[in-house]
Amino acid sequence: MATILIAALSPVGHIAPLLAVAADLVRRGDEVTVMTGPAHVAAIVAVGARPHPLPPQADFDERPFDSAQRAAASGVSGMSEAITRLFLWPMPHQAAEIDAALAATRYDAIIADHGFFGVLALLLGSRRDAPPVLFYTPTPPTLSSRDIAPIGLGLPPGHSAMRRMYYRGLTVASQKILLRGAQRAANRFLAELGARPLPVPLLDCGILADRLIVPTVPEFEYPRTDLPDNVRFVGVVRPHPPHRFAAPRWWSKLDTGRPVVHVTQGTVDNKDLSRLIEPAITALADADVTVVVSTGGRAVTDVAVPIPANTFVAEYIPHDRLLPKVDVLITNGGYGAVQQALATGVPVIVAGSTEDKPEVAARVAWSGAGINLKTGTPNPDQVRAAVTRIRTDGRYLTHARRLEVAFARRDGIAEIAALVDEVIDEHHAATR
Incomplete structure (x- = not known):
């Protein structure tokens, strides 16, 4: 001992x-x-x-x-x-x-x-x-x-x-x-x-x-x-899972076969949701995907754009429960969240410009497992185009799955x- x-x-x-x-x-x-x-x-x-x-x-x-x-x-x-x-x-x-x-x-x-x-x-x-x-x-x-x-x-x-x-x-x-x-x-x-x-x-x-x-x-x-x-x-070092997880009422909507896109600004640099979360919601409002937004502890009512029918917002969702259902992660580049996504074989889109976020974004692009938007404040068109690329170019998923195998070892x-x-x-x- x-x-x-x-x-x-x-x-x-x-x-x-x-x-x-x-x-x-x-x-x-x-x-x-x-x-x-x-x-x-x-x-x-x-x-x-x-x-x-x-x-x-x-x-x-x-x-x-x-x-x-x-x-x-x-x-x-x-x-x-x-x-x-x-x-x-x-x-x-x-x-x-x-x-x-x-x-x-x-x-x-x-x-x-x-x-x-x-x-x-x-x-x-x-x-x-x-x-x-x-x-x-x-x-x-x-x-x-x-x-x-x-x-x-x-x-x-x-x-x-x-x-x-x-x-x-x-x-x-x-x-x-x-x-x-x-x-x-x-x-x-x-x-x-x-x-x-x-x-x-x-x-x-x-x-x-x-x-x-x-x-x-x-x-x-x-x-x-x-x-x-x-x-x-x-x-990957996964956070300790919560003892209890009360699934939201919309949880079953993630198992319909429709692609799921998860959007997060992390838990620190999330005071201004207009940097990433709000543009992503707007970008994907008419897309044939289900969007799951985590505010990182911010009140759901702090989201200042209309919430479309294909989008669900929660203050926090444990990644060990959510990521196995996700097809694309959009993030500001938190190192831990990116590692967890890639360890689950999920391609990543990074929009990060503060602290270590540009380094995380650059490594995502270098690995081939995702896209670096090279800005911390993307507009809806940039987000929409990146999601389309991830979904239509199978190389991103291939590289994410390659990393998933490496993490599994x-x-x-x-x-x-x-x-x-x-x-x-x-x-x-x-x-x-």
């Missing part, structure tokens, strides 16, 4: 897969503490883990940097501002919570959401009894590489020496200029916490952990000749448990 601390930010895309990991570790007999926002206390208790609620200042807080601001900022520079305001500002408070947890309990390992930067103070501090750390990334890997463009630009991998040289120049520019502010902020916080400065660019901090867990398959990630040794692809949650055992054994061997 091991004692495990899981530390994650509270947005669903960050905490939901790690709650599933917590449930699995508890089932096998481990003692698990989950450090995240207080809104998830009931869910943590339900899976048999112990909650460690974060104070507000240590958690993800998008209020000072709302959806409109994130949409206005694009590329690497926009991502730098988002990293600083959304992820670095909580860092000192997260480090304090980790210190308090370690003072109260001897943990054998820590699994940290890659956006939980407070753990960097532990990795770069002088604490000799620090347990091994596994980073879990809820986004495409941010690691720099000589083979690909810097994260944030949404560019496909380079296939020529000239293109790779160009990408290396972009990487240097992004690290030395565009991300300089975020790097300095991180080092300032680390100094205040008594830790060493980052020995690598901030977005390469995953290599500092004992393992960097990537919840996808290699077939969906760009090939790299310089992938760090600590990176492990584990396949992996058990993400079981592989994470094995990695936990692996780093604990290595740590014990090194400290004997």
